[in-house]
Amino acid sequence: MSGANSLTPFLAGSSLIHALDARVKVPLTLAFILTVSFLPFGVWPVYVLLLALTVSAALLSEIGLARFLRRSLLALPFALAALPLLFTIPGEALARFSLFGLTLTLSGPGLVRFASIAVKSWLSVQAAVLMAATTDLPEMLLALRALKLPRLLAAVIGLMWRYLFVLVDEAGRLLRAREARSGSREGAPRGGGLAWRARVAGGMAGSLLLRSLERSDRVYTAMLARGYDGEVRSLPHPPLSARAWGILAAGLLLLALILFLSRWMVA
Amino acid sequence: MHHSPVLIENLVFRYPDGHAALQGVTLSVAAGEKIALVGPNGAGKSTLLLQLNGILTPQSGRIEICGLEVNPKNLARVRALVGLVFQLPDDQLFSPTVYDDVAFGPIYQGLTREEIDRRVEAALDAVHMRDYLKRTSYHLSVGEKKRIAIATVLSMQPEVLVLDEPTAGLDPRARRSLIELLRELPQTAIIATHDLAMVRELLPRTVVMDGGRVIADGPTAQILADEALLEAHGLEALKC
Amino acid sequence: MLPVFAPVQMHIPDGFLSTLVSLVLWVVSAVFIFTALRQVNKTLGERQVPVMGVLAAAIFAGQMLNFAVTGGTSGHLLGAALATIVLGPWAAVLVMTAVVATQALIFQDGGVLALGANLFNMAVVGVFVSYAVYRLVTGLARGARWGVFLGSATAAWTSIFIASLAAALQLALSGTSPANIAVPAMAGIHALIGLGEALITLGAVAFLYAARRDLLNLASGEGKSSKSVLIGGGLIALALAVLSPLASANPDGLEWVAEQKNFLSAAREPLYAIIPDYVFPGISNEAVATIIAGVIGVVIVLGVTLGVAHLRRGRKAERGS
Numbered sequence: 001m002s003g004a005n006s007l008t009p010f011l012a013g014s015s016l017i018h019a020l021d022a023r024v025k026v027p028l029t030l031a032f033i034l035t036v037s038f039l040p041f042g043v044w045p046v047y048v049l050l051l052a053l054t055v056s057a058a059l060l061s062e063i064g065l066a067r068f069l070r071r072s073l074l075a076l077p078f079a080l081a082a083l084p085l086l087f088t089i090p091g092e093a094l095a096r097f098s099l100f101g102l103t104l105t106l107s108g109p110g111l112v113r114f115a116s117i118a119v120k121s122w123l124s125v126q127a128a129v130l131m132a133a134t135t136d137l138p139e140m141l142l143a144l145r146a147l148k149l150p151r152l153l154a155a156v157i158g159l160m161w162r163y164l165f166v167l168v169d170e171a172g173r174l175l176r177a178r179e180a181r182s183g184s185r186e187g188a189p190r191g192g193g194l195a196w197r198a199r200v201a202g203g204m205a206g207s208l209l210l211r212s213l214e215r216s217d218r219v220y221t222a223m224l225a226r227g228y229d230g231e232v233r234s235l236p237h238p239p240l241s242a243r244a245w246g247i248l249a250a251g252l253l254l255l256a257l258i259l260f261l262s263r264w265m266v267a
Numbered sequence: 268m269h270h271s272p273v274l275i276e277n278l279v280f281r282y283p284d285g286h287a288a289l290q291g292v293t294l295s296v297a298a299g300e301k302i303a304l305v306g307p308n309g310a311g312k313s314t315l316l317l318q319l320n321g322i323l324t325p326q327s328g329r330i331e332i333c334g335l336e337v338n339p340k341n342l343a344r345v346r347a348l349v350g351l352v353f354q355l356p357d358d359q360l361f362s363p364t365v366y367d368d369v370a371f372g373p374i375y376q377g378l379t380r381e382e383i384d385r386r387v388e389a390a391l392d393a394v395h396m397r398d399y400l401k402r403t404s405y406h407l408s409v410g411e412k413k414r415i416a417i418a419t420v421l422s423m424q425p426e427v428l429v430l431d432e433p434t435a436g437l438d439p440r441a442r443r444s445l446i447e448l449l450r451e452l453p454q455t456a457i458i459a460t461h462d463l464a465m466v467r468e469l470l471p472r473t474v475v476m477d478g479g480r481v482i483a484d485g486p487t488a489q490i491l492a493d494e495a496l497l498e499a500h501g502l503e504a505l506k507c
Numbered sequence: 508m509l510p511v512f513a514p515v516q517m518h519i520p521d522g523f524l525s526t527l528v529s530l531v532l533w534v535v536s537a538v539f540i541f542t543a544l545r546q547v548n549k550t551l552g553e554r555q556v557p558v559m560g561v562l563a564a565a566i567f568a569g570q571m572l573n574f575a576v577t578g579g580t581s582g583h584l585l586g587a588a589l590a591t592i593v594l595g596p597w598a599a600v601l602v603m604t605a606v607v608a609t610q611a612l613i614f615q616d617g618g619v620l621a622l623g624a625n626l627f628n629m630a631v632v633g634v635f636v637s638y639a640v641y642r643l644v645t646g647l648a649r650g651a652r653w654g655v656f657l658g659s660a661t662a663a664w665t666s667i668f669i670a671s672l673a674a675a676l677q678l679a680l681s682g683t684s685p686a687n688i689a690v691p692a693m694a695g696i697h698a699l700i701g702l703g704e705a706l707i708t709l710g711a712v713a714f715l716y717a718a719r720r721d722l723l724n725l726a727s728g729e730g731k732s733s734k735s736v737l738i739g740g741g742l743i744a745l746a747l748a749v750l751s752p753l754a755s756a757n758p759d760g761l762e763w764v765a766e767q768k769n770f771l772s773a774a775r776e777p778l779y780a781i782i783p784d785y786v787f788p789g790i791s792n793e794a795v796a797t798i799i800a801g802v803i804g805v806v807i808v809l810g811v812t813l814g815v816a817h818l819r820r821g822r823k824a825e826r827g828s
Binding site for chain 2: 180181184186189196
């Protein structure tokens, strides 16, 4: 009804990035995130260059810059976890606050560390957003298979993806049926405590699980009926084109250069 | 009882993906009236039913239930007035026992324990399932599940019953007994269905929908006799 | 579109864990997942793909089933305990792996490099701890009804709580959050979130108990491996429960232990020590270097923008002709 397909961040398109083989995109994304992780704190010029890379790739992918930036801020609330660093890293004092009789000293190195963590996280999320927006899950699995993801796990995830939308619809119908009966009398307070509400949600989870278990039986039978023998087979992947290899190598080289640059800067 | 418990005026609804499901539906149902909503799949029947309960809200037009406009402010009260029975009873029965499922609405309304028990028993009596109080909904037959699903809204003592395809998937005996049950219920009822035989037998008034519009609205006998109309909107005239 | 998948806040994004902590936990998680694959293959055989796949989808979709708490916030299910109780530990490891990995790769719920840590917390610690607690309580109850209910609720709460301790320690070890703040903060929040998990899991188990009691009988038909899981889960829970207050009470202690082994310095700094006042050779000012990088960046982005516009025009012209 409401289209569970709108749940997936994948945006079909025909851009250069969409057309790029997932076996190039996925390793490059992983390498990018690993590179960001290896970067020292406070190398702002390098961060700026990487930002230019992600934004350029986003523009090339034609998924809409605004949407890309909005989604990339997803992990921002987690920065709260790093907030204490502002005050706990020793160093030159930038400012002092008094809070509930507690004196907090904002230190320069603390600020550098916190801002670096936030920016590095933002860059990594951008890369992941870009990959998810331009690579459909089946393609991504293919690429992960090429990176030695166990075949069985790939098959499980593939089947999960297939039934996820069916079950999301099912869960949506359960929620809707609950909503439809959540009425109240004029002026009366809502009844049923927190524990009761949580247990109702639990009942829905239980019924979803049980129906899924039965569905898995039917899926299994249907697979058997078509000759499934427990062995997950897949078509051999076509070899990577020379051009794709070239892009992969160039991308990795660029990331290595950036890593080298950052090292040279701190040395 | 309100003289016109359901009033729909010029309802327009588009899904977020742009699909225009309702394109100006106007309908009024009198107290105690039982009407059929027929039409091909995708005609907008289910969408209309969800509007009656405020699960979906229209882009324009209005709905009044017992004189109360359906809007976010009145949502909770509207839901207490409209009992919506979904097509798949499994979606509606998500509690360990029949009692828990039927008690859901009354508990949510903040009633006392005695009142809840009284309502549950009355609702199960009404669907002739009193002995099923402690049973597990999960193990019941489809016909039994349908009855319990109806009981889960009867326990809220609604003014209007809204049913989506109540006879779908039932064997002839279960279908027969469900029709007899629907005949007994005194509430105003709106029933979306493809089961024209049931319509002829049970529901004096029929509304034909197609493409998000009301195509015809009149006495069932007259509409079911109009073979050209039925054919044009994906329905099949009854042979006898 | 996203609020649908906004479960328990335990998915660590990229950037918050040091490279070393991330990589080590990747290796650890991979070992557990490979073991789980072998074990499940033994017990389920050819049925494992359909069963695991559909149930992973069910747990994933089940995380949508929320309940109103207060002021617009709502409680959600993570599902590690529920999966463990219904499927047994090894299958639950696989189911949670599929769920957590997809959340990271597709929905950016948790990082990609941090996935190893998130898998460890939710698919390994969450599952093993659930299993140990559930077996312990049902064992004490000797098959009585209350044991199933109490066991599932405590398993759910403990799994969330202990997994959050693991996450807090990882953040502390990465130098992202001091242990004496991260541990009490994470533990406090998740002690509450765990209550929601316990109640939802209890509701689900009550439903299953009424409908298919046989599914909840974890103890039967499992071999030697279940005993090692039981002990392993208990040990993980115990270790984290003891270690995190220790680290929290004495963060310098954690530091001291780690420094003795030269681990912490390696874990904390991304490869090398930070020197905030670095210089671009030839350019003495950090700000100038950043501005130059910014200019280069803008030039790149502008070039790409022009390129894309050009390509689009070309495509349009092609369609037009």
